[in-house]
Amino acid sequence: MTHDPAERTRLGIDFGTSHTVAVLGDGEQPARALLFEGSPLLPSAVFAEGDELLAGRFALQRGRRAPHSLEPHPKRRVDLDSLLLGEREVGTVDAVAAVLARVRAEAQRVAGALGPVTITVPATWGPTRRQVVTDAAARSGLGEVQLVPEPIAAAAYFVRRLGQRIQDGHAVVVYDLGAGTFDASVVARSADGFTVLSQDGRDDLGGLDIDAAIADHLRPQHGDVVSASDAAERARQRLALLEEVRLAKESLSIYNRAEFTIPFTDVDAHLTRSELEDLARPMLLQTLKVTRAVIAAAGLTPERTAGVFLVGGASRMPLAATLLHQSLGIPPTAIEQPELVVAQGALIAAPAAPPAPPRSESPTAPTPPGVSALDYSPADAPGPVAPSSTRTFDGSIARPRQRMPWPVAVAAAMLVLLAMPLMSLWGGALETAIGKGEIYDRGVEMLFGTSYGIMMMAMIGSVTAAPLLLRRVRWARPLGIGAAIVSAVPVLAALPSFATDDPLITGLVMIAVSTIVTLCLGQSKSRHWFDTEPHAIGTRDTVLKVLISAGLVVGLVTITAVLMAVLNEADRSSYW
Template sequence: MLVMSPGPQGTSLGIDFGTSHTIAVVRRADGGVRPLLFDGAPLMPSAVCADAEGGLLVGRDAVHAGRRHPERFEPNPKRLIDRPSTLLGSREYPVPDLIAAVLGAVADECRRVVGVPAQVTLTVPAEWGPARRQVVEDAAARSGLGRVRLVPEPVAAATYYAEALKHRTAVGSSIVVYDLGAGTFDASVVRRTESGFETVALDGRGDLGGLDIDAALIDHLGKVYGTREGWQRLMHPETVEERRHLRDFQEEVRGAKERLSRHQQSDIAIPLLDVEAHLTRSELEQIARPHLEQTIRVTLAVIRAAGLNLADSAGVFLVGGASRMPLVATMLHRELGIAPTVLDQPEVVVAEGSVLWTSSEAATLPFQRPYTPVPPPVRAAPVPLTPQNAPGAAFPPRTQPQPLGPPPQQDTPPEPRTAPVAPFSPPPQTLPPRTAATPPAPAPEPPETDAERLRRKRTGRRVLVWFVVVDLLIVAGLAWYFNRDEGADGTDQESFDAADSGAGEGMPAIGAQWSDAEMGDQVDELLGAHDSPVSSMAALETDDGPMLLTTDGSEIRQWSMDTGAFIAEYAIDGTVGGLWTVDDSEGVPSVVALTDDYEPWMWTPGDGAFAFQGTPDLDLEDPAERVRVAFTEGEPVVAFVTATQAQMYLIESQSLTDVVEIPAGLGYPNYYIDGDTGYSEIATVSGDELPTVVDGLSGSVLGTVDPSDEWSDDADVSGMGVVYDDGTPYAMVYDDRLVLHFWSLYDYTPALNTVAYASAGDRFHNEILAAETGPALMYRNKDTTATSLLDMQSSATFPLEPGGGAEVTSLENITVDGGRDFAVTGDSNGNIQFWSLGL
């Protein structure tokens, strides 16, 4: 064992043993902090390579030797933490020996520079269990470091944020730590206590980091150069020389990625092809975006699990080498509404924070205080496609009917770090924290069948998610979704008792007649809901159960979906053009009514008080043709869209965003929210009649879809909308041959199946429903007012006819009765009907 000479009293050594690099920092007795340098640089590769005598080279020596002997080389020993051993060349090496070799190099350098430190801290992921921690402790002892103190990485990062950067972190305040390293991603909420910092919520991905972005870049280059002679030999090396070329190529790609953090373009030398490939920052960002979106989903879920209000947080801190990409900070700022703290050298933060931790009161804390892992949702949300879950796997051949919903689940990794995370949607209530003492989660259920999936929609999906219920004016001519009939102006901003309202008698409570009906059967009717045609409806979940809100343009009335009772009436100044439900910035389900003068009124049912009422002074050149209410930019917004422009009004802030100019040549603009990131985007149709996505804040084109086999020059676009399957957005294009086509708005590829419809006047509601026959769409013919359900697999229709000579004037769907969907229609006689989907 290495014997280290005594160093100055009070000297501390902090080590961050990372996937790709190891960083070590020394804190002297006088408080001065400096990094240890390895071959003149603060970052030492964590790589090891076996030499001819069976010894282990580390750091840059290992990288150099690995180019000549790639079969003996291991670049990322940290990724082998769960293995007992690994093969280097012809010899088996215990994994703790590899880690000990790397830490031994740190011990040698520390001995040379300052001698023996009084304290040694070694950082590890906060969720690592006793077995992994023991491997690291054993390796440290073998390396000559002696006994080390293990510090959770997010605690070390938070300590650096407070101590080195001097950010105010009062007791009780929290820091969001976003740690994107080479091989892993971790998101944590770390709270300041009287005795230091503790991790209160965390989650991460063990298979997502800078190395995975490197792999995606290589896949991208393969699409361009993959047919050239030599590419297959480069990607699947069989000789030592070919393996050396692959290692050099991987280093080229990694270097180009890092250069693109500083410059707008970079070249990559591709061995065996004798090619200099050109890569721009915009290409890198397009490739990296799907990976970064996954990290943002995890971060948002961790924030929700901690019950953290970001406005009250001490800040968001980026650490880890891969977080240096400018796109990381941009996406987080856009999503969270808070500018994260970014450093020039985010790699050194954790190591330096660990030595600062040793001098703080936090050093008295045990390794791991109880924390709250992110509770896995009942069902995973759809995940945007990446090179790792190939597009073909997510969408079967389009000639066969296919189920809708998320792509197949990936295999579960050994450590439960990659639990699926729901898309950003502030929940109606904070999920209860699961402490360290909580028993392990039960084994996952067997994969559900298509029929089970269709029967399963999350309870209150239509009344809880922030996607707007009605996509107003999906194409020109959908004026029936935005009824502008004049009604009596309200005078009071209050809710009234049912006895004073003159409303109808109400409807029966949900009972057996709702459960036994077949698809298309009317299961209930609310007579006399209004004295004039029902113009809009919306539904939401409250503490008192699911509620239905209806309006005829004048009065807004609220009904219990549990009891059928009339609850309240609301009056606003102006004619009501539409109703929506959306979560407010605190995650509380609320109602938004929009007048025909585009004034939004927002309130929470139950208290009857209007929380917000705005009068946006739009800067649009033309009147809005399409209107959406949704949740983005951290609060509810109203989006107004013309043929050439778009603008958003933030309801709570009562402020307008800049006007977005929709690029020339794009038609049928439809504002929507990306269900994975919460970003505002606009789906349009290009001059080539292909769906094109535009950024909702900048107007820049994000991508154009790939044409499908069924899409040809013989078809012309006659309309376009955005349709959701359980929150996943798809572009829905009407062609003049009466066929609907669908494209994923995550990766711009053909999706679902084409669907035949009956008439050019048919206009479809923006939600795919789970029905008895499979996925279904609701639609209404704008010319005849006939309303039906359309089976998306057989194109069979199920009429929804209110009877009594009435015409359907409003169309909606609700989720009640244990999470089942029902179609709801409002008619010209002021009545409301409920229709079964056969489940």
Template sequence: MGGDGYRVGIDFGTSNTAAVLAFPDGRVRPLIFDGSPLLPSAVFAEPLPAEPSAVSADPSPAEFLAADPSPSGVAPAAGGLLVGRDATHAARTRPDCFEPHPKRCVDDGTVLLGGRSVPVPELIRAVLRRVAGEAARVAGAPVSRAVLTCPVGWGTARREVLLRAARAEFAEVTLVTEPVAAATYFVAVAGGRVPVGASVMVYDLGAGTFDASVVRRTAGGFEVLAAEGLPDVGGLDIDAAVFASLGRTYGERDPAAWARLAAPADRADQRAARALWDDVRHGKEMLSRAPRTTVHVPLFDDDAPLGREEVEELAAPILERTVALSGRVLAAAGVAAAGLTGLFLVGGSSRMPLVGRLLHRHLGVAPTVVEQPELVVAEGSLHARPIAAPPGEAAPPGPDWPGEPPPPPEPVEPRRRLSPRVLAAVGLAVALLATTAAVLLHQWREPPAADLARLPPAFGDDCRRGAASDLPGATAALHCPGPTGDAVVGLFADRAAVDTAYDQAVRESGGTPGEGDCGTDGRGEHRYPDTGPARGRVLCYQEAGTATFLWTDDETATLSRAVSSTEDVPGLREAWRAWTGSPDFPTAEEGELAALVSLQGCRRAGVADLDDFAGAVAAVTCQPNAPGATEVSYFRFPSLEALRGAMDARVAVTGAGPGVDCADGKAPGFSGTRRFDLRSADLGVLSCHPGPRSTLVMEWSVEALLVAGRAVGTDAAALAGWWRGSFGPPVARIVEAVNAASTPPFPSAEERALLGHIPERTRVNCLRPSAEQRRVNVGAAPVVAAVVCGPTSGARIVFYYRFADVASMRRSYGSGDDGGKDCTRLPDGFNGESRYSRGGATGRLRCGQSENGNRYLEWTTDQLAVQAFAFQGGDPFAMIDWWRHDAGPVLTPR
């Protein structure tokens, strides 16, 4: 495969660069960089050895542009420039060598990176070299033709910087302005209807700049009627507003620590500041999909909550400037907002929901958005007319304008005219030959309809027949085209036959089931996809210079195989992902699970984790919210049966000791399994066992929510302490689910009446106590209603039992000692019993302390026939103060 006929469209952006490759056959696909269509435009200059000439050896910007040491007219880029995610990764240790936004430096000439003066064109060339390399990898040979976009307001000098850098990597380079490329995309690709003579507005909000343009469609493309930009407005400025808002909070808490983040002086502080800026950006982007998130603040070791409304309030003054400018550009173009055929949003920062709302409110035009606004300009450039060449230069050839038919060919006089009869005979013969060839080719290539119906949907309908021997055990085989070559799809008699063939392949490859990750590496075996219900299993391995992906589809009883050279593992991996599908994070189920557990930094859990919890439909791994655990993951199941089956399988695999309570971290060998409860309400199973690499693992289920959890740590006591305080979703959500699943649903009419007598400050997360707990507290005495609540300011757990009459209550309480000590006077050892009178209520009050130091209160209320117990109390004074004011029950319902 050669690079002739390929073209690459490149949108070199402030924060990210997007590139789209056009194939000779008309297909178009975005280039993928490290698994993403967006390549960070960041550049990292690797530190040079400390030599006297190290800095002076770098050319000046003028020398860089004027010198012509290579045919392209650009000095060869100095070694040691990392770009994209490699650059951002390296910047963690040497932030002084890092330039995250080269495009903003276009007028600076040179940039000082780690003591090294690097010309800006060299930074740009480094990014474009990465694009050229990926394009060559996909095309099979270097791609010589490139179309680059630039802001409409860039003059000759800026364009020349971009052109000279690009011509060092591509033989033929043309420029297209960004608004023209965007408008062309909406017509040529998105199917928008813009008649000749009609005008549209392009609202381009990127990371570093904003541009508003009004363009009019002509017979040859689009012309710019008016354009204006704001060089100081973009997503980065919204990030800065969020950063400043955090500073107002944390600067007051510790001015010196915040100053280290706001103006870092050394490398450690620079790393911390970079981490905060990155987290602010990621949090802002997440709020386009979710209503709230958190931002980790280094040096303070704190997690700041961040909500969509808060960010929109901070962003509103910035975005209002863009809306005002859009109105001025419309006026300058002489076009009324009502006269626009379209208002197109492009640039990653236009994803903010507030953008569309403000534009609609002020201009009265509903904006048009696309799924990936970051790719609009790059793909549109491939269809747009280039910028006119300067005087004296020939204009480079541009693509045909979509929808404009080519002119009819000039008539050519034939050398000899044939008679109509001869022409008819020749035409008939050609038609017969073509028909015969087509039928034979169709019969050879076209699979039977029944075989096509069994194909996994992602393969489409352009597969052809293959030999069944291509996959041993298959009844038929199909060859389906893909970006890196054909995939062979074997059709098997049933799923058992598929499993037999697949298991044999796993054994022959030497792979270990349940290890590795084919989605990120070239070796592994696991279920797929990496979220949602499993569709099958995948095996990937490498041997003798060949990389292989082999995967099953349970529903269609097929086994597919794709092969490439080991040098093209990334391409093969992306092809496999395209065939099998893996939605972006978070899916709806993952988003709901992350919101349920209310933790920060959640990401999709690894496929190995999903393999451990078979049957889960979503899994996330999040940052622990307290010390003790190093990592915590949660798994959501479709049914209680699936959850219990997964937990039973985990206990069987790990061999955790049955009936052993490990909640305190003291189980021998950190091995134990038993059910656990929340204030006597049964929740699920807790299991503990040693993990790999000297780790400890706690796994548990919350059956009412159909959720399982896994926490990993290294210290038994600390990990168990984390679990006791943070084992799952917020307690209120657990309580709500437990009560809804109760039979009958909690609260019943009698329980609701009892709750009405409990003060609001104690009426917290109330449940129905278990039958066993009732037996422990009040024996076999019949009760009308029972509730348990907590925690409170006086005790963590409080039980209330209402009896049918006072006599039953008193029998349950037992005999009292009128001469006993008054608990409200805080007797020695907090041990006493006496009558009390409080707020019109009378009864008996007992206080005590158990052997393990836990304090308790027990009291009766004669007027309501209620007996109450408060366990796990704190300071005696706090307990009695709570009992006097907030324990109840009160005589008048609240």
């Protein structure tokens, strides 16, 4: 019995930022990767030449001579309506379609008629971005395609091809570090397939950003390696330099040292693995922050974690696996060609993949947490949802505000309570006890000065930490815990002398408040909220954040001082 090839030869495509990967198969047997000029990695670059759009290595080759007509990473421009390539304005859909048309031509040359086509997209992409891919596929001649979230495809490969088991109720962490973006997802196995429990990502972290850091690292050693006065020539030099840097970086996954020649010069340069790791570490630590956050959001425990799966070409860097292992305590699973994982997983997940969502004006509408992405339909979406991070017109990263955990709000309120009238009453009572010698019979002056110093530190720390906690400044958490603990020290010392007086109640209240602050800020919800603090991009945002926080601190300190002075005038027997 024979089968129509169109019914069994399916095409899976992973349209990436730097490269596009395509595989042919039936979803059951191991898929075979399409080769483009002898490599499974097709550059996603597009070059405008007259009325024609070139894609792949041909585009990169032409782009070295005319860089202003080249777009090396059209996926990073998916939010734009059009691109200016040289003197020609090209629609973003047309640019993506040029890459997909190159894939279609090669697939038809190898397999003839094609069956269903599946294209993977980031899990955080919503209707508008997905529609760009759907329209581009139709314009390229692929017709109607199925879209599968990338973490679902990776999880399907993890189970089917690697033979890993994910029991019901367990989940796998997908760490996807590509050329231009980073995505972390928690994907659970259920009776209906796979479910994306949580996901988040960064549009400003990837292998390209590490390449740029390496290029900048060369300046102090070799001067301005991109030194041409002409803008077109500078762009040509920059493209060539980044290509050399990328090849050196990739070789350091195997070797400890890479040597190369800086393009358009006779200067020889070298890069060691330790230098690469020093440059990449800050960016990789940011990916760990996102990964820990999605794990916490999913409520995933180590006992329910089936594994950590490395996906994307940049994830092959040894430091990425090392830092993940150190941070999570789970050795990640890496394979020889992580670039092919998503495309191959697309064929496995394709039978249950949903159709592309309809056009919407919403920037994104990611798969809702807890809903099976394999069974997900746009009609099930609760409404437009903002992307986890979007690039603004000035190039900065804008992120949606996350709801403040209640323990943080309670801790901020309790810290204000520590610094307000109760602190004054406690100080007056403590001062009286020391003056009468009820705490100790000697060293009164030393105790008096020490207690004042401790109380002053506690009050300033409390009133400073409270607004900074609300502003989500990371170092405010240890400051608040420290202020609460320091506040309790003189109270505990003075409690024996308050056994028969009203200040006993005050002292007990102060200890209770300090304990509440410590417990609230020590909770996992509070820790993760501050660990995932969105960093400010740009000097202006950083300075503005510092100025606002300083204003709040000065205002609260002033209010506290005025209130204490009023209380002191009202009742000199109890207050300072």
